[in-house]
Amino acid sequence: MTTATVLLRQTGKQLCCDQAHASLLDLLEAHQVAVEFQCRSGYCGACRMGLLRGQVSYQQPPLAFIKRGDILPCCCLPTEDIELDV
Template sequence: MKMDKLYIIHLDEDTQLACHQDKTLLENLEAHKVEVHFHCREGFCGACRTKLLDGQVEYITDPLAYIDDDEILPCCCKAKSDLKIKLS
């Protein structure tokens, strides 16, 4: 049986959430009842664009929406390390 790796998502100084490696970042945030603006869930629209302050993600689908070098699309990426993000 494969064990799911857990990473920590830091939203601010006081908020830390467990993040399952087998789910997208958006799915993990939703599981913790964190409100994230999104539309497509596939990297097309860019509505979930989020600042990545620290950490690494991997994309399960190449994003088609425009993002800056310091931004990620939670709908189509998974954590590869602990993350520090800033939600809009």
């Protein structure tokens, strides 16, 4: 993964995601962004959020159902600059 900018729509905050982050959830937690989660492996779906712009890549296929426009930050990383509905 290259460095990507993560824009949080609701606050306008921009975060830098790089190789130091194991997942998008790790990045969000590092910046004290409140995200509900249970598993960290794509199983439960509690961390589901809207992806408004950009692309992510999953480290493993999520087992929880995700609809188009949603992502599970517990098991993905951005592949380019993204915007989240957070």
